[in-house]
Every structure is written in structure tokens, then in C-alpha cells.
Amino acid sequence: MNSHPVRLGRVSFLFSKNLGMILISILLLFFVFYNLTAYPRPWFDEGSHLHVPKTFVRFGVYADYSSEGFRYYGPTIGVGPTVMLPLALVFKLFGIGLLQARIVMGLYLLGAILVFYSLVRNLSDTWLALVSCVLLVSSRSVLILYYGRQVLGEVPGFLFLIAGLALWFAKWESNNIKRLILVGLLFGLAIITKYEYLLFLFPMLGLAWLANIFYYRITAHKNFIIPGVIAGVCFALWQVITIGYLGPTNAMENLSLLRASAEGAAFSFNPAQIGKNLAGLVTPSVYLGALLPGLIFGFFTAFPRNRDGQRWGVLYLLMAFNLIWFVTASIGWIRYAFLGLSFASIFIARLFYDATDHLNLNPGEDQAGGRWAGLLNNRVLYRWALVVWLIAIIVIPMGKNALEIVFPGPRAAEAMASYLEANVPKDVIIETWEPEMGFFTDHLYHFPPNNLLALAVKQVYGNGEPVAGHYNYLQTEKPEYLLVGKFSKWVVLYPSEQLSGQYRLVTSIYDYDLYQRNK
DSSP: OOOHHHHHHHHHHHHHHHHHHHHHHHHHHHHHHHHTTSSSOHHHHHEEEEEEEHHHHHOOSSSEEEETTTEEEHHHHHOOHHHHHHHHHHHHHHHSOOOHHHHHHHHHHHHHHHHHHHHHHHOOOHHHHHHHHHHHHHHHOOOOHHTTSSOOSSHHHHHHHHHHHHHHOOOOOOSOHHHHHHHHHHHHHHHHHHHGGGHHHHHHHHHHHHHIIIIIIOSSSSHHHHHHHHHHHHHHHHHOOOOOOOOHHHHHHHHHHHHHHHIIISOOOOHHHHHHHHHHHHHTTTGGGGGHHHHHHHHHTOSSSSHHHHHHHHHHHHHHHHHHHHHHHHHHOGGGGHOOOHHHHHHHHHHHHHHHTOOOOOOOOBBHHHHHHHHHHHHHHHHHHHHHHHHHHHHHHHHHHHHHHHSSSOOOHHHHHHHHHSSSSSSSEESSTTTTTTHHHHOEEEETTTTHHHHHHHHHOOOOOOGGOOOOOOHOOOOOOEEHHHHHTTTSOOOOOHHHEEEEEEEETEEEEEEEEOO
16 A cells, blocks of 8 residues: 555656756757857857868868968867867768857767766766756856857867766776776877867876875876876877878977967966966856865865775866966966866865755754744755855856857858858958958968967067067058958957058958958
């Protein structure tokens, strides 16, 4: 007689759980794939990266392309072959287009979220994994939806990194050599995909190894040495392939360009900027002020000298190295804190999770006044306050994300591309620093050299000399058309005084102005 209520309760529970998973899956697919070509709007970085697979498919050359010919530097190292080659394959099979490219990136994004969930669930349980994922996806500082829906390297590199961590953590004390080699391979792919991850992965491995030797004393040395060696070999092998393919001259050009870009944006060490970077991390826009408490709480998760403590310590080191570098050495683009803020979502989730006894809001019974007295208990009010804070951290930015995806604004690049296709001959040179246009049409574009980018960064963020003073292509080559967009306006590459008397405005479409040279 008592079996029916139990059975019905279990069915009801399973139905609710399955319904919840269905709703979560629908929401996830919406955030990853809905309005995929409209949000985000194509821009400078994505456009330059899209050049490489397009050039590879059209000409069989792994390079960027400008009117003077192939450019084997710049975008060829901005994002690794782990992204460029799958895009080229999809372009070859299904044609060249933004939708095809972003479907590939959407799959990377979806994979990253699912592997992230698996990683956290292995560390703790389903609820903590779910809360961590929701924080990751909703955050307006991580911006994983913004970066992951376009052709950039952050999210694919993150996917390889957390896949390596998940594999590494699964059998922490009993990893065999084959498993450790695979972990190192995944770490290596993460570095090749996004060179920036090199700055944090190897220091983490080194310090985690030392912590194991002197503090934890749990696992064998090979657990750190083999992944580090294999990751280093992967990175070195890609450099050998790059030098062999590009040739020493182009490889040195790439190295020089990478060094100049890093000096301006990634290794500035500007005391005035450090304060701004630190202030930027503790603003309400970053997890609604929960980052600092999460970092402090997360520090203590690594204290237990056991398997769990050591694994939490590895994650904390990765997060800490990225955020310390962001504060002390970068120019403060929040994109540079992507890795650290992504892992911070786990520690923030655990802070709320542990502080509320696994999100337990049941007030229980109070002997003096029953359930209503329990609701007035300080401990219960404290838990409710934390849960309300957590809900606000999630719901407010998630709502903004949803609005941007549903109402992404005008498709300016595509509109200008349509105008060019209808009105501008394909055999005349169009000067522009809007590389996305070189993806949308097959016109003969001339793009400024990539070494100007480092000068532009110094101009905008370091009070450097105007970049326009280092570039005189309009005066020397006199191209027939000039296309000025959001990026070139931002750095004032084509000042109005240079255009006066030489070029006349043909049309303006949203952010783009098309000029034609006076006869």
C-alpha cells in the first residue's frame, strides 16, 4: 500500500528533473546559436581571422591577403590552426560564409560549456556544476557568449584547456603515461590555439609541481612533468612547422610583430594602468561585486592536503596567474582576463554553495514559534540574502545577453558589402582598415600593414604618436576608393584633412563611409 506514493513521487521527481534539463538545453541552444550571424556584429579582429581560411580555400595558401599579395604574418598567428583549418574545411564543403564560420565557433562554444560542466561536476556535484556554468554563461565580464559566437581564439583554446584539466583530474592519483600524454596534448592545443595561454599554463604546472613536492605530497612527479613536456613539444613543433611553411623571413616578421604587440598591450607594466585594472575587477559589472569574496574564499579551498584540495589549487593557480598578469602587465582590456574570470565563476559558485549549505533554504521548525519563527532566524535570513545576491548576479546580465541576441542592431557590414557588390568594380583598389569587408566581398582591398596595430594601441592607450603620421598610402598610391569604418575612425587613421580635396563621400551606411577619389 505504501509503494504507490513512493513510486508516484519518484516519477514526479524524474519528470521535473527531465523537464528542467529540456528547458536548460533549449536555453543553451538559444544562447549559442540564435541570431548567430547578427550577434556579435563582425569587427576588426574577427574579420582579420576570417581572411586566413578564406585565402586558404580560394588560393591554397595559409595566409592573409591584401591587394599586393599574400601576408604570412598577423592573423596567421592570432588564432591557431585548430580553428583556421576546421573553418577552411567547412568553407570547402559548404561554401564561404559567415554562417558556416560561426556554426563552427558555436560548436566550440557549446563544447566548452558542456566540458566546463563536466569538469566542475567531477570536482563537486551537479548543482555546483550547474551554478558555475550559469555564472560563466551569463557574466558580462567573461563575455563567453560574445567571444564564443565569433571567430576568435579564446573559447576554442579554453575548450582544449578544460578538456585537459577534466581528463587530468578524473584520475588524479592514478594517471598512467598514455593519459598524461593526452592531457599534455590537449594543453598544447590550447596554447597553439591562443598563444596567450602559454603565459599561465606553464607557470601553473611548475608551481603546482613544487606544491606537490613540498606541501601535498600526494601524486607522482610524472603527473606534472609529462603534461608540461608534451605541451612544450606541441608548441615547439608548431613553431617548426610555421618556420618551414612560412620561411625564416616571414617567421621573423611574425615574431617581430608579436613582440611589438605584446610590448604595447600585454607587457606594459604601467603603474598608472595597474590601479585602473584593479579597480576594473572590483566593479559591480564583474559578478556584481562577488569576485573579491570569491577569490578570498577560493584561496582556502586549496588548503586541505588531499586530492580535492590539490585539484582546487591547480584551478586557483590558473585563475590567479591570469588575473595577476591582467592587473600588473596588461592595458586593461577585459578580454585579457577571460581565462581568470571564467575559472572565478567556479569559486564564486562554491562560495555561495558552501555558505548556504548547498543552497538549502529550508528554515526547519523552531520549538518556540514553529516555521514562521524559523523564517526570522538570522541564519535563514543570511542564506536568503546570499541566494538573492546570486540570483541578481545571474539574472541581470543574462537578461542583457538575451536582449542583445534578440535585438542585435543593424547588419552594417553586410549592408555595405551589398552596396559594394552592386556599385564598385572588382578590379579597382579599395583602401580600408576594416578587414571584415575583405571577407564579405572579393573586391581588391588594400589593408594597412599589421605593424600599425601596435602603434594604434600606443596612441589610444599610451598617449603615443598618431598612427596616421606613420602611414601615407593615400598620398603615395592614390587608391580609387577609400572605405572608412568604426575601427579606422577609432584610431583616426584617415584624418579629414587628408581627405579634403582628394576624396568625395559617395555613401554612408551605418558605421561605414565610402569615398571615391576625385578625378
